[in-house]
Amino acid sequence: MKKLVSMLMVFTLLFSFTACGNNNNAGESEKLQDSASQTEQQTTVSEQEPDSSAETSLAESNPVETETKSLVAYFSCTGNTKAVAERIAELTGADLYEIVPAEPYTDEDLNYNNNDCRANREMNDSSARPAIGSDSIDISVYDTVYIGYPIWWGTMPRIINTFLDTYDLSNKTVMPFCTSGSSGISKSVSDMKAEEPDADIRDGLRASGSSDSGINEWLSNNGLM
Ligand SMILES: Cc1cc2nc3c(=O)[nH]c(=O)nc-3n(C[C@H](O)[C@H](O)[C@H](O)COP(=O)(O)O)c2cc1C
Structure with missing residues (x-):
């Protein structure tokens, strides 16, 4: 009888452990399911709505490039x-580009006392477009383009028309400047405006030497300094 009772007790104990064990497994599997569904939810949320704080910190560490670029072409x-162009580039930090003629002008070409010199022949022909020999540039990266030239027969030399025909200055700020014996710049500026109706062509500067005062005033009047 004693043997039977102790066997019964052992059996009861074994049964209750097994039941407990099963319950624990059920609890754990519930927990796993819960955490799996949480992970799933989190993944879905993060896929749908990127963390805005992460976006802000990214934008802060990679600010959008807003710096404007200028070119002095002369x-x-x-x-x-050339001396004035270099001074403007120094003062403004602009890039410098020399418009070099494919065929250089000799002294005889520039002898305007000779009616048949090359410069005079070009200026007498409004369709003349002397070729540019210097490397071409990517004008699209510039917001402001300074254009410098000597006055020839009251206006800009025809090679400047070649430059205007070659490059698209639409929506750019254009700052014409010149040197001359005595003539002003206004005729060349109105000629330039007729050629570039979509550019924002500002009042020009006739520079006497590379005197800073005239250049500084011109730049600050145009909000460029
Ligand atoms: C063909 C030719 C025509 C010129 N026409 C004029 C003119 O109409 N008015 C003027 O004041 N100077 C005139 N000049 C003088 C130049 O504009 C002046 O010397 C200028 O500063 C030269 O600039 P650069 O050294 O950059 O070439 C002329 C010069 C040349 C060669």
């Missing part, structure tokens, strides 16, 4: 306009 045969 043509000069005897160095006067």
Whole structure:
């Protein structure tokens, strides 16, 4: 009888452990399911709505490039306009580009006392477009383009028309400047406006030497300094 009772007790104990064990498994599998569904939810949320704080910190560490770029393009045969161009580039931090004629002008070409000199022949022909020999540039990266030239017969030399025909200046700020014996710049600016109706062509500067005062005033009047 004692043997039977102790066997019964052992059997009862074994049964209750097994039941407990099963319950624990059920609890754990519920927990796993819960956490799996949470992970799934989190994945779905993060796929649908990227963390806005992460976006903000990315934008802060990679600010959008807003710096404007300027170019000083110039043509000069005897160095006067070149000196002014270099000074403007120094003052503004602009890139410098020399418009070099494919066929250089000799002294005889520039001898305007001779009616048949090359410069005079070009200026007498409004369709003349002397070729540019310097490497071409990507003008699209510039917001402001300074264009410098000597005055020839009251206006810009025809090679400047070649430059205007070659490059698209639409929606750019254009700052014409010149050197001359005595003539002003206004005729060349109105000629340029007729050629570039979509550019924002500002009042020009006739520079005497590379004197900073005139250049500084012109730049600050145009909000460029
Ligand atoms: C063909 C030719 C025509 C010129 N026509 C004029 C003119 O109409 N008015 C003027 O004031 N200077 C005139 N000049 C003088 C130049 O504009 C002046 O010397 C200028 O500063 C030269 O610039 P650069 O050294 O950059 O070539 C002329 C010069 C040349 C060669």
